[in-house]
Amino acid sequence: ANTRPETVISRPDQYVGVATYSGTGSAQRISLPFQADLIWNKTRSASVDHKLVDSVGGFTKVLESNQLRAYSTETNGVSGVNFNGFTVGTSGDYNNGSRTYVAWCWRAGGNKNTFNVDDVGYASASAAGITDGTIPLIGCSVGTKQGFSILKYAGSGSNGTLAHGLSQAPDFFFGRDVEDTGGSRDWIIYHKSIGNTGRLKFTADGTSTSSTFFQDTSPTNSLITVGTSNDINSTNDYILYCWHDVPGLQKFGTYSSNQNADGPFIELGFRPAMVWIKGIGSGSTSWRIFDKERNPTNTTTTLYLRPNVSNGDLDDTRPIDIVSNGFKIRVTSGGDINLSSGAYDYIYCAWAEAPSVDLYGGGANAR
Numbered sequence: 156a157n158t159r160p161e162t163v164i165s166r167p168d169q170y171v172g173v174a175t176y177s178g179t180g181s182a183q184r185i186s187l188p189f190q191a192d193l194i195w196n197k198t199r200s201a202s203v204d205h206k207l208v209d210s211v212g213g214f215t216k217v218l219e220s221n222q223l224r225a226y227s228t229e230t231n232g233v234s235g236v237n238f239n240g241f242t243v244g245t246s247g248d249y250n251n252g253s254r255t256y257v258a259w260c261w262r263a264g265g266n267k268n269t270f271n272v273d274d275v276g277y278a279s280a281s282a283a284g285i286t287d288g289t290i291p292l293i294g295c296s297v298g299t300k301q302g303f304s305i306l307k308y309a310g311s312g313s314n315g316t317l318a319h320g321l322s323q324a325p326d327f328f329f330g331r332d333v334e335d336t337g338g339s340r341d342w343i344i345y346h347k348s349i350g351n352t353g354r355l356k357f358t359a360d361g362t363s364t365s366s367t368f369f370q371d372t373s374p375t376n377s378l379i380t381v382g383t384s385n386d387i388n389s390t391n392d393y394i395l396y397c398w399h400d401v402p403g404l405q406k407f408g409t410y411s412s413n414q415n416a417d418g419p420f421i422e423l424g425f426r427p428a429m430v431w432i433k434g435i436g437s438g439s440t441s442w443r444i445f446d447k448e449r450n451p452t453n454t455t456t457t458l459y460l461r462p463n464v465s466n467g468d469l470d471d472t473r474p475i476d477i478v479s480n481g482f483k484i485r486v487t488s489g490g491d492i493n494l495s496s497g498a499y500d501y502i503y504c505a506w507a508e509a510p511s512v513d514l515y516g517g518g519a520n521a522r
Contacts, residue, residue, distance in 0.1 A: 163403035163424075167507035170262045170301040170404060173428050173448045174240075175199075180252035186240040192263035192296045192305055193396060194233055194241060195220075196248075199255045199449070202465045203248050208233050210266035211294045211305045212333065212394055214241075220357040220462040223338045236266075257449060257460070259429060261506075263296035263303050264320075271296045272320060280318075287377045288318035293392065295320055302399040306330075310388040314370055316378040319397050324374040326407040327504055329357075330395035332386065343368065343386040348409040348502045349435060354386075357462040360434075360441055403510030409435075412492075412499040418484025419493070425507035426479050432492050433502050440491045445475055447508055453477060480511040 164170065172187045192210040197203070204219040206229075212218075214233045216226040231244030241258075243249040249256065268276025270283040270292070277283035280292050290311050297304040297320035304320045310332075319325055329344040344355035351373045353364045368387060372380035379397070381388045400406050403425050410419045428447050434440035443459040449468065450458050457474040460466070475492070476483040482505070484493045492501065 163510050163512070164301065164401055164507070165403065165510060167404045167425065167428070167509065170298070170303070171428060171506040172260045173446045174258045174260065175448045176256050176258075178247075178249075178251040178254045178256060180245065180250065182234065182242055182244050183250065184240055184242050185258060187260055188239065189260075189262045190238045190265070191236060191241060191260040192266060192298075193261040194236075195259040196233070196243075197257050197259075197460055197467075198248065198251075199257055199460075199468045201251075201254050201467055203254075203467075204465050205462055206232060206248055209296075209305050209394065209396075210236070210263070210271075211296050211307045216333070218331065218333065218394070220342065221464055223335075223341055223358065225335050226333045257446065259444075259446065261303055262301065263298045263305050265296060269294045273297070273299055283320075285318045285320050287316070289315040290317045290381070290388070292318065297321065300401075301404060302401040303405075304397045306395045306397065307333075307392065308395070309392050310381075310390055312383065312388065312390045314380075314382055315388065316380050317395075318377060319374065319379050319395075321376075321397065321399055323376050323399050325379065325397040326399045328374075328379070328395055328397040330387070330393055332389060332391045333394050334391035335385075335389075340386050340389075343384070345369065345374075346502050346504075347373075347407060348500075351380075355433065355435075357442065359463070362435055398504075403507060405504075405506045407502070407504050409500055409502050412484075412494045412501070414494065416486065418486055420478075420483045421481045421503060421505075423481040423505050423507070423511075425481075425505075425510045427477055427482055427505045428508035429506045430475065430477070430482050431504040432475075434491060434494070435500050435502055443491055445477075447477060450477070481505075 196206040207218040208214045231246040232249045234244040235242040264271040265274040270277040294307045326347040332340040354368045367382040367384040433442045453476040
């Protein structure tokens with residue numbers, strides 16, 4: 156009992172989920188145990204762009220992690236969302252009869268009004284109690300218990316601050332300009348292990364350093380500081396997705412390679428439903444996204460997707476094992492998750508299927 160956390164999310168499946176399905180060509184329901192505010196959909200069996208939709212921008216407004224594009228409109232993609240899942244229409248990017256799909260889904264603060272906090276809707280940011288920051292929000296969905304918020308804001312083009320609505324500083328966030336039609340603006344990604352001087356991208360492998368991203372200032376319990384980079388703060392509108400560590404639900408951190416088939420073990424405090432891995436530093440490599448639905452058993456957890464390319468499922472025998480309290484690298488060498496020579500660091504983002512120990516004394520089983 157002394158080792159149990161004081162607070163833990165006992166039912167992470169109420170806040171994050173992975174759904175796999177086969178297309179039918181006709182509208183179909185995809186089941187989830189919650190109402191999603193962010194849905195990231197990807198065709199597994201064909202080369203199709205990643206599709207991101209959310210409740211703040213509207214589920215017909217689509218962003219693509221592997222493209223430098225503003226919003227596009229898709230009325231036959233995610234055509235409806237409710238308390239136990241979502242509906243996909245007849246678009247081939249979501250529901251082709253000869254293809255398979257995966258959807259990574261998160262619940263934030265609901266979708267009852269323009270500004271939403273913990274499933275209560277408000278007509279204004281001030282009514283929602285979000286009054287900090289020099290750059291006003293246009294809309295938001297904030298889940299304080301699960302540490303996840305979706306923010307839409309109008310950039311100022313000048314150094315400023317942005318309220319994230321959460322109870323502690325975000326450890327990981329990403330977003331982009333949703334109005335740029337010139338294809339010149341990129342995704343911007345913050346990870347606490349990179350720090351406040353650098354940013355990552357989905358569409359490129361390296362780390363960029365500049366004070367124009369975050370003014371070399373880390374997020375606080377109430378604010379994200381932004382600079383004048385067009386990728387995060389021109390005078391256009393932006394979407395930002397923000398998370399912080401929550402025991403039993405999600406964790407963001409780093410590990411170092413050991414150049415060994417008995418690779419590093421990363422303790423999370425939960426059995427993960429989804430793991431993202433990205434090499435950082437010189438020669439850094441592309442992201443890899445693993446999840447429990449496409450890899451239901453260990454020793455075969457080798458299928459992954461890359462957010463920077465349109466490819467379907469990839470498999471190159473560089474696996475991980477998903478275990479009851481974290482994940483284990485199972486590859487002798489591999490620049491993407493365990494470099495074979497020299498020191499190399501990786502960041503990870505992980506979301507839970509079940510906590511290792513919950514408040515009731517139960518917990519996750521091994522697979």
